[in-house]
Amino acid sequence: MKRRNLLVGLGAGLVAGCSKVGQSEPMQTLFDWSERLHNGAHRALGRKALAREYAPEDISPFFRGNGTIEPDGGAYAAHAAAGFADWRLAVGGLVRRELALSLDQLMVLPQRTQITRHDCVEGWSAIGQWTGPQLSTVLQMADLQPEARYIVFRCADRLNGAEYYESIDLEDAFHPQTIIAHRLNGEPLPVRNGAPLRMRIERQLGYKHAKYLTGIEAVASLEGIGRGEGGYWEDRGYQWYAGI
């Protein structure tokens, strides 16, 4: 019993120390530095590396929905009722040609189908088959301006009252497996998985894969968007680079 108390005491001491130190300026700097180190190391190991693609028999029988599983508000419900016929994907920001693409327009672009593993930051994984045009195709149509450094994804859903959004760098934006998916396992995307459009960014964790996609915006900096950290979860303490 005594030893257990000692252990609890030591644990609590370390926990209290770490909780305090963790919020300090130098520790935050170290955490940021480690995030950049991961990003740099992964780029150095395989800039063009592809995530593993699986066989049809590996597909998870049910693909779990996480975060928002049904966006609030009448507008989304009306779109869903109409089969998303009037849904438009706005492409703007630092581009030479702004676009507003319908689902039909996205579906006539060259398509990529991939069976990949989705890894949630919480720890679980699911395998699904995704189909859609590559983001690079759409970005080439819009013709990025040279100052563009990040691609921001705008979404129709809100979590805890704030708009969901995400962002990636151009390295991932032009990666061949980065697609704007409109199908899961051969069927139109279910609402829980992001209907009618969601991103697939296969070398990063699930929270990067923005669902209910309404807009794609090329920007030079992430400042001034949301709380400036590059995404809904990033604004709440999660790392922007989610390759690990």
Add this chain to the structure above:
Amino acid sequence: MKRHRLSTRIWHWVNALSLVILFMSGLNISNAHRRLYWGEAGFEAADAWLHVARFPGWATIPGHYSLSAARDWHLLFAWVFTLGLLLYIASALLNGHLRRDILTSRKEWRWAAIRADFAAHLRLDFQHAGGKYNFFQKLSYALVIFLMLPLMVLTGLALSPAMDASWPWLLDLFGGRQSARSIHFIVAWGLVVFLVVHVVLVLLSGPIRQLRDMTVGGSADEAA
């Protein structure tokens, strides 16, 4: 000649601190999804081979549930731990520590020798002539340094979707990402078992001298 080299002493304490922080932040991460699976994928209760208990705040870093903060700690100290382990293994190979002190000789594997060493352990006699460490000590250090700690690094890397893209052999090595996650969890608890036995044996074999020697070096003669 010191009993423990400077490189061994620095690594021992840096590694001890890293492992404690990695373990406690790992328990916080485990609380985010308290089920373990085999294979590549898994998220449903029916697929799990183990339902993990929720770890209390006093055992986790930080002391309240925060997946983002726990990941900050875990991923920073993963670098400290991995680089430390690589440097230590490289220096142990180069300076002869491995060959001289950790590798066992053929005669230590004789049944009579093993039995004698076991009997000595039962008498709480840990001082053995002819070498710094006794047989079981060498075996457990080798198991930890060359199997368990590298397994923690490799199963940890296999959890990273970017690493899996660059090094897909990680997935083949462990039979999938969720298997790697399960092995990561099992070996982490294996290291806790090592830590408990290690600390008990230090307490039984002159803790003040052991702690002093692992910090300032000690003398090789005194130890023999």
